[in-house]
Amino acid sequence: MPTRVTAKHHPHDDAPDTAEAFRKLATLPPGERRDALRDKVVEAWLPMAERLAGRFRNRGESYEDLRQVAALGLVKAVDRYDPERGNAFESYAVPTITGEIKRHFRDHMWTLHVPRRVQDLRNRVRFATQDLTQTVSGRRPTVAEIAEHANMSEEDVLAGLEALESFTALSLDAELPGSEDGYSLSDSLGSSDPALDTVVDREAVAPRLAALPERERAILYMRFFGDMTQSRIAEHLGISQMHVSRLISRCCSRVREQVLEGTA
Numbered sequence: 133m134p135t136r137v138t139a140k141h142h143p144h145d146d147a148p149d150t151a152e153a154f155r156k157l158a159t160l161p162p163g164e165r166r167d168a169l170r171d172k173v174v175e176a177w178l179p180m181a182e183r184l185a186g187r188f189r190n191r192g193e194s195y196e197d198l199r200q201v202a203a204l205g206l207v208k209a210v211d212r213y214d215p216e217r218g219n220a221f222e223s224y225a226v227p228t229i230t231g232e233i234k235r236h237f238r239d240h241m242w243t244l245h246v247p248r249r250v251q252d253l254r255n256r257v258r259f260a261t262q263d264l265t266q267t268v269s270g271r272r273p274t275v276a277e278i279a280e281h282a283n284m285s286e287e288d289v290l291a292g293l294e295a296l297e298s299f300t301a302l303s304l305d306a307e308l309p310g311s312e313d314g315y316s317l318s319d320s321l322g323s324s325d326p327a328l329d330t331v332v333d334r335e336a337v338a339p340r341l342a343a344l345p346e347r348e349r350a351i352l353y354m355r356f357f358g359d360m361t362q363s364r365i366a367e368h369l370g371i372s373q374m375h376v377s378r379l380i381s382r383c384c385s386r387v388r389e390q391v392l393e394g395t396a
Contacts, residue, residue, distance in 0.1 A: 147222055148176040154215040174203075174210055177225065181206040184229050188237070197255060198233060205232030250295050256282045257292030340387040348383050355380055
């Protein structure tokens with residue numbers, strides 16, 4: 133009776149057999165031979181990483197960016213994998229790569245809606261900066277260097293840099309950088325100035341006051357702006373205090389009614 137051969141299936145049909153390569157990696161010292169073998173292992177597993185990146189398409193991030201993030205997660209998985217633990221590399225790499233992609237969404241996705249052009253500028257500036265950082269030591273790349281490297285105008289580079297600085301929204305309860313006493317962003321925000329209501333009232337009253345007879349305008353000015361008592365006003369104008377009181381009351385009522393009619 134013929135013996136049935138059961139085929140070994142992988143979650144990914146084209147999962148490469150790199151068990152021996154990993155065992156060899158564990159024994160090789162740092163150097164060109166180890167780096168070359170490591171690169172071959174990474175290259176062998178790239179199709180799997182790209183498929184994992186494809187699961188996160190249409191979530192606001194370009195597929196090319198997701199592929200790069202997945203590749204970074206794959207490299208981390210290759211470097212950290214320990215074949216002595218007995219687990220297959222795939223079972224370790226999948227959550228590592230997926231976690232790297234999810235972390236990317238958490239740290240690098242826009243909190244607010246931003247035009248696609250600005251997102252593209254931000255991505256080009258980010259990648260150019262990462263590339264230049266490897267060749268420029270001790271300082272950040274200049275705007276001119278980024279523009280030349282990414283084939284962009286300096287104006288677009290500045291827009292991309294501004295987008296990088298404005299990528300996420302802060303909570304109003306977030307503590308300000310350098311604050312040691314719990315001073316939060318909300319503590320630095322201004323509030324409505326009650327004096328603004330007075331400005332609005334003055335602007336509404338001004339034309340009505342200008343329409344009053346000269347003597348009545350003078351009485352209101354002396355009372356409310358000159359801080360004079362009714363007795364002093366009466367003495368200054370040579371009339372009785374009672375008459376001054378009636379004039380003030382009548383003028384205020386007239387102006388109030390005119391203002392209310394104008395805002396109705």
